[in-house]
Amino acid sequence: MSAGRRAFLKTTAASVAFPYLIPASAMGNAGAVAPSNRIVMAGIGIGNMGHGDLGSFLGRDDVQYVAVCDVKRDVRDSQVNRVNEKYGNKDCKAYRDFREVMVRGDIDAVHCATPDHWHAIIVIEACRNGKDIYCQKPETKTLREGKLMVDAARRYSRVVSGGSQRVLEDYRGIVDACWGGSKGIVKSINVNVGPLPTDCNKAGEPVPDGLDWDMWLGPAPWAPYHPHRCSGSYNIDGTSWRSFKDYSGGGMTDWGAHHFGGATFAIDVRELEPEEVIFHNENGRKFATCRYPNGKLLHHNYPGRGNLDVESTNETGPSKPVPNYAGTGGIYGDFIDCVKTRGKPFRDIEYAVHTATVCHLFLIAYELERSLKWDTAGQQFINDDEANRLVDVARREPWVI
Amino acid sequence: MTNTDSVGMAAAVGAVAIGAGRAVAQTGSAALDAAFETLKTYDWGSDRGALNPIDQAIIASHGDAAARKAIEKRLVDALAGGLSRSAQDYVCRKLKVVGTSQSIEALAALLPAQETSHIARYALERIADEKAAEAMRDALPKVSGKLKPGMIGSLGVRRDTKSIKAISGLLGDSDIQVAQAAAQSLGLIGTPAAAKELSAFAQKAPANMKIAAADACLVCAERLLADGEKSEALALYKQLNSGDQPAHVKVAAMKGMLAATTRK
Numbered sequence: 001m002s003a004g005r006r007a008f009l010k011t012t013a014a015s016v017a018f019p020y021l022i023p024a025s026a027m028g029n030a031g032a033v034a035p036s037n038r039i040v041m042a043g044i045g046i047g048n049m050g051h052g053d054l055g056s057f058l059g060r061d062d063v064q065y066v067a068v069c070d071v072k073r074d075v076r077d078s079q080v081n082r083v084n085e086k087y088g089n090k091d092c093k094a095y096r097d098f099r100e101v102m103v104r105g106d107i108d109a110v111h112c113a114t115p116d117h118w119h120a121i122i123v124i125e126a127c128r129n130g131k132d133i134y135c136q137k138p139e140t141k142t143l144r145e146g147k148l149m150v151d152a153a154r155r156y157s158r159v160v161s162g163g164s165q166r167v168l169e170d171y172r173g174i175v176d177a178c179w180g181g182s183k184g185i186v187k188s189i190n191v192n193v194g195p196l197p198t199d200c201n202k203a204g205e206p207v208p209d210g211l212d213w214d215m216w217l218g219p220a221p222w223a224p225y226h227p228h229r230c231s232g233s234y235n236i237d238g239t240s241w242r243s244f245k246d247y248s249g250g251g252m253t254d255w256g257a258h259h260f261g262g263a264t265f266a267i268d269v270r271e272l273e274p275e276e277v278i279f280h281n282e283n284g285r286k287f288a289t290c291r292y293p294n295g296k297l298l299h300h301n302y303p304g305r306g307n308l309d310v311e312s313t314n315e316t317g318p319s320k321p322v323p324n325y326a327g328t329g330g331i332y333g334d335f336i337d338c339v340k341t342r343g344k345p346f347r348d349i350e351y352a353v354h355t356a357t358v359c360h361l362f363l364i365a366y367e368l369e370r371s372l373k374w375d376t377a378g379q380q381f382i383n384d385d386e387a388n389r390l391v392d393v394a395r396r397e398p399w400v401i
Numbered sequence: 402m403t404n405t406d407s408v409g410m411a412a413a414v415g416a417v418a419i420g421a422g423r424a425v426a427q428t429g430s431a432a433l434d435a436a437f438e439t440l441k442t443y444d445w446g447s448d449r450g451a452l453n454p455i456d457q458a459i460i461a462s463h464g465d466a467a468a469r470k471a472i473e474k475r476l477v478d479a480l481a482g483g484l485s486r487s488a489q490d491y492v493c494r495k496l497k498v499v500g501t502s503q504s505i506e507a508l509a510a511l512l513p514a515q516e517t518s519h520i521a522r523y524a525l526e527r528i529a530d531e532k533a534a535e536a537m538r539d540a541l542p543k544v545s546g547k548l549k550p551g552m553i554g555s556l557g558v559r560r561d562t563k564s565i566k567a568i569s570g571l572l573g574d575s576d577i578q579v580a581q582a583a584a585q586s587l588g589l590i591g592t593p594a595a596a597k598e599l600s601a602f603a604q605k606a607p608a609n610m611k612i613a614a615a616d617a618c619l620v621c622a623e624r625l626l627a628d629g630e631k632s633e634a635l636a637l638y639k640q641l642n643s644g645d646q647p648a649h650v651k652v653a654a655m656k657g658m659l660a661a662t663t664r665k
Contacts, residue, residue, distance in 0.1 A: 103612075128616040130649035155619055155653050199494075201487060203446025221490060221520055224445055369460050385529060386463065389498055392558070394526035396519040397551030398578040400558075400585045 039339050040108045042067035044098045044122055047075040048232030049136055050113030053163070054079060056332040057111060057134075058086055063336060066107065069095040073210030096212055098122055102129045109339050112136060113163075115232070117220045117247045120145035120401055123160060123349070127152035134335045136163035137257035138249060139352045143360045144392035146353035147379050148401055153349050159338045161345035162352025164261045165331040168324070171262035174308050178266045181319035184312040186267045188289075188297035190305040191259045195236060196366060197250030198243060202226035219395035220246040249363055256359040257352075260298070263308055264358065267296050270351045273376040274298065277361040279369060288365050290358055293376070300362050364390045433458050437475055440492070444485040452491060459499055473499045477507045489517055496524040502532050509536035518548045526555040534561045541567055546574075550582035557586025565590060569598040572614075581613040588617030591624025593633045600640055615641055615650045622657055626664060635661040 039062060043054045046068050057063050065083045070076040073096075080094040095101050101110070102125050109132040112122045119135055120142075126133040139162045140146045153160040168175075177183040204224025207213045213225045223229065223246070233240035241247040242254050249256070264270045274290035287301040299305065325346050327337025338345045364387055365372055373382040381387035395401065436454040443452065455472070462468035473496070480492045489511070496504045504524065511521035525533040534556065541552045541564070553571065556564040568590075571583040584602070587595040599618050606614040618637045625634040638661060641654035 128612055130647060151620075151623070155623070155656075156649050157652060157656070199449050199491075201445060201447060201449045201491075221523060222516070223490075368463070370463065386498055389527040392527070394519065394522040394555050394558070395551070397548055397554070398582060400550060400554030400582045 038062050038064040039336055040106055041065050042069065042101045042104070042107050042110050043079070044069045044101060044110055044112045045114030045118070045136075046070050046079045047072060048113070048234075050111070051075075051079065053111050053113050053134070053136065053332070054082070056329070057336070058083065060329060060332070060336060062340075065092050067093050067095060067101050067104065069098050069101050071096060071212040071215045097215065099125070102126060102131065107131060109133065109159075109335075115216075115230075115241045115247045116249070116253065117141045118218050120149055121219060121395075121399055123149045124152040124401055127156045127158045127160065130156060130158075132159040132335075132339045134161045134163060134332070135349070135352075137261075137352065138253035138356050138359060139163070139257070139349065140356040140360070141247075141249070142392045143357060143364075143379065143390075145401065146357055150350050150353055157342070159335065159342065159345060160349035161331070161335040161338070162257075162261075162347040162349055162355075163331070164257050164347060164352070164355075166258040167261035167265050167355075168346060169330070170258065171266060171308055174310060175262070175266045175322055178310065178312075178317075179268065179320055179322045181317040183310055183317060184315050185317045186296065186310055186312045188299060188311040189263045189267045190299040190302045190307070190309045190311075191256070191263050192301050192305075192307045193255045193259045194251040194301070196252055196363065197245040197248055198238065200226075200229055200238075200244040200246065202228055217396070219399035221396060249359055252363050253356060253359040256362075257355055259307060260358045261347075261352070261355040263298060264355055266308065266310065267298070269294070269296055269298070270354055273354050273357050274361060274374060275376055276371070276373050277365045278371045279365045281369065286366065286369075288362050290361060298358060437479060440479050440484065440488050441482070442485075443488040443491065445487045447487070455495065459495060462499075469499055470501075470503065473501060473503055477504050480507045480511075486516055490520050493517075493520040493524045497527050500524050500528045500533075502530045504528070505530065505532045505536050508533075509540065512536065512540040512552070513544055513548075515545065515548060518544065519551055522551055522555045526558060534559055534563070537561075538564050538567065546576045546579055549574075549576075549579045553579070553582040553586045557582075557589035560590045560592075562590060562592055562594065565592070565594050565598065569595075569602075572598065572602045577609055580610055584610065584613045584617035585620075588620035589624070591621045591628070593625065593630055596621050596625060596630075596633050596637055600637060603640065612647070612650075615646055619650070619653055619657065622661075626657075626661055631661055631664060 041057060041063050043050060043065060046054050047070060058065060068076055068079045068083060076094040080092050083092040084090050101107065110126050111134040112119060113136040114122060116138055119139055123133055123135050139149065178186055205226055207225040216230055217223065228239045229241060229244065231240040236242045236251045236254060243250060248254060269292045272292050275293050276291040278289045278291065280287050285303060287303065290298040323346060325331060325334035326343055327333040331347060334346045361374060367390065368387060372384055372387050375382050380391060432454040436452050439451045458472050462472055476492050476495055480489065484492065496508060508521045508525050511517035525537055537552050537555055541549065544552055553568055556568065568583045568586055571579050574580045584599065587599050599621055603614040603618050618641055622634040622637040635658060638654045638657040642651050642658060
C-alpha cells in the first residue's frame, strides 16, 4: 500500500501531467462540441471482462479513451498500447491507482470492470468527481452498497449503468410474452443458477512481478497471493476470484445478475425489491423464494422448474411496450447515448442494484438457512440482528464508503 | 459477461450446487471438538472443510441462547489461545455473526496490530453492542496512521455520535487518507454536531480535500433531512451552492435545497 499511498498523495496534492482535453461535460454534454465530438473516457479494471468492455467502447467513433487503469502492469501496458495504436498517438496514459484517474478533470465517463469487491467504491468515487460510469455486473458485493451507489448517482445527477447486456438480449422471448400479455397474469418465475461462493484458504505464493497485490485486495480482508484468488477466469470452481466470498457472490451474483435481471424484467418487478425471502429445505433439497410487495414470486432452484420458467394464468394479460436501449450499439451504445442526453440508461443503477439485492437476499438466506423479512425502505432485515450483520462488511483500511 | 455458457448449463450447475456447497450438518460434540482442535494448527493452505462442524454448530444454535453463548465462548477462547493469522481470520468471521459483549475484549486486543486490525473490525463493526463501538473509539488515538482510516470508517458506518469530537480532530490530518476518512465518516454520522464540524472544515478545506469535504457535507445533509433536521440540512446545501465548488457539487446542492424546502 505504501507505494499507492505515496502516489495518491502526490497526485491529489497538486498536478498530474496529462494531455488536456476539454470534456464534453464542459460543453453541455449534449453532444454539441467536444474534441472530435467524443465522450472522453477511462477504463478501470481492463483485463478479462474489462478488455471486452474496452473493445466495445473503443470501437465507437463518439468515444475517446485517454486513460486506462489496472493493478496488473502487463494488463495496463497491453491495453494502453491497444488504445494508442487505435488512435495513432500516445495520448492515452496508464495508471495503477484509480484515484489518479478520478481527479482528472478532462474525463467525462469511466467504465469499471474490476472484481466485484471494488465496484461500490469506484462507482461512488466516480460520481463524487462528476463522472458518469458504466459498471460491470454484479454491481454490488453487499446489500448496503446498493443504496449508497444509487444515492451517489442521484445526488450528482450522474448516468450510472449496470453491466448486464443479457437482461435485454438473452431473454427477449419470455420478456415479450410477459409484457405483451400472451403469458397471462404472471404469478411467479424461476431462476436456476449457482454455485454459491466459498471461503478461500489457499496457501500463499510469491506475488508476481508487476502485480500490486495490496491494491488488488483493496477493501477485502488481507490474504496471501494465490493465482486462483485473483484469476479473472469465468469459471466458478475455486480457480477464480468469482468463486470466493471476499470478492464475489459466486454464481449466485455472477450469473445471477443476468438471470435474475432477466427474470425481474420479464415479470416487471425491476423497480421493486422483495420484502421477504423464504428458505425451503425439503428433505435436504434447499431452494428459496423471494416475494415482492405486489405478491409476485421469484424462485431460485425451485424443484422441477426450468430457468426463466414462468407460472401464470391462462387468461390474456395487460400489454405494454417493452423498454429498449437508447442509441445504437447495445448496452454500450445505450450508456453513451445517455451520457450525451442525460437520459436514464436501460440498466440504470437502481434496476441493477435491485437485481443484485435479490442475489444477496438469497445468499444470506442460504448462509443462515432460514427465511428472512426485508425492510425495503430501511434496508435492513426485520427483527433479525444476525441477518443484519450480513448486510455489509467492514472494509480494510483505508477504504471507507 | 460474454462467456459462452448456455443458460441451460448454468441451470443444471446451479440446481445441484446449493446442497453441494454445504457440508452435512455435524453438530455432534465429537465433530465439533475435532474442528476446534484443528483450529489450533489451522493455517493458510489447510483444508477449510475441517472447520465445517463449527459453521454447522453456529447455524444449528440459532434461537438457542445457551448453545450460542457456548460456541461463542469457544471461539473467544481459541482466539485468546494464540492462533495463526488464517485461524484468527476464521474466528473473527464467525464472531461477526455470533459475537456479543462476551467477544469484545478479545477482538479489541487485535485492533492495534496491523495484521489483525481489520479482521477485528470485521467483527466489531457489525456487533450492535455499544461496547464494540467503545473498543474502536478507545483504539482510534492509539493505532498507527495506516490503521486510522479503518477505525474511523467503522465508527462512521455505525453512526457513532460519541466519536464526533475525535474524528473531527482528524479532518486536518496531514495524511490525506485519514482526513478523507474523517470527512466521510462525519457525513455518515450525519447529526447536527457532525454537520457543524463539516461545515467549518469545508470552508477552509485544502484543494486536495475539497471534493471529499463537499461530498461529506452532501451526505450529511441527506441524513439530516431524513432525520427531520431540515434547517441544518438547508444550511449545508446553501453553503455548498456558493463559492468555488465544482459545477456538479453546486447542482447537487441546488437539488438538495429544493428537496429540503419542499419537504414537509
